């Protein structure tokens with residue numbers, strides 16, 4: 327059956343290969359954005375920085391990272407939810 331195209335990480339894991347984290351980063355399928363309160367800008371998963379005039383990526387209809395072209399996933403830092 328050759329009618330389905332599998333992503334590379336699926337093929338690799340089926341082969342039982344072990345890949346260092348840095349290598350997985352190269353084949354990642356999402357760009358994780360985190361908000362930097364201090365800079366009032368977004369750190370992108372591909373080591374860039376982006377600043378919106380207002381609101382965040384979703385409010386500005388950003389679905390894909392302008393730097394690496396991967397879908398944007400907003401990462402909310404858990405520690406910021408802790409109060410006190």
Ligand SMILES: [Zn+2]
Pocket residue numbers: 357370371372391392393394395396
């Ligand atoms: Zn990116």
